[in-house]
Amino acid sequence: MDMKPENDCAWKPKHGMTVDFEQSVYDFYNTYGGRMGFSIRKDYYTKNKFTNQLICRLLVCNKEGFRKVDKRDPLAKNHRAENRTGCEAQLYVKLDEGTRKFVVTDFTEKRNHDLVSPECAHMLPSQRKISTTQAIELDLAAQYGLRLGQSFELMGRKLVGGNVLGLQN
Structure with a gap:
């Protein structure tokens, strides 16, 4: 599925772009994911030990990684369907101490799963509002x-x- 509008510079993350707030980073990548047809989730973050301020954040596709073995009940009748495929799509931002803005330091578009059509994108977990x-x-x-x-x-x-x-x- 190729979704390239006339001016794809404004809505596609780029290495080195800056964003003011962490929530703005999430909103921007979530909008991108919705336009492309995948859902996102927050992965890990690092905070400053002294100020407790966010230093970096990794946002990933919701199909990133694989589910761990569930050790709760081996006799469960209705297991949840596996939805993780090891997708590598991600956006990593770091706080620039000088400008106090978040800078995109890594952006990976590589996906290993089908994307959702624009008509159904509103039903993706991160798009439900x-x-x-x-x-x-x-x-x-x-x-x-x-x-x-x-x-x-x-x-x-x-x-x-x-x-x-x-x-x-």
Whole structure:
């Protein structure tokens, strides 16, 4: 799948690019992952021992690595499906002490799995988002005894423009 818009410089990570905040790094790489068709997750980080400030952060594809052996219950009937493939896609940033900005020091695009189509990218784990208003609506629905699944179904019908109460016009 080749997804190259006319100007791919603005949305694709580049070695040496700078970002102001850690959350901005995550948001930028998550947007890139969503456009490309993969989900991301935070891997490891290093903090300064004295100031407790983040020094570096590694963001990876959610299919990076392999699952460790589960030692809890060998007789479990419903094991979760394996979703890790050892993907090597990653973004590594370090804090530049002089500018106090995060600098991309390593960016790897190498993937070993299929990418998701743009129509389905919103269902990837790192792409699932709800607004503050939706979160408040979910809390209110829970207070009135609606289960989470019912609340999401209600919200989905409302977004699609469906008749929530089932009444005819």
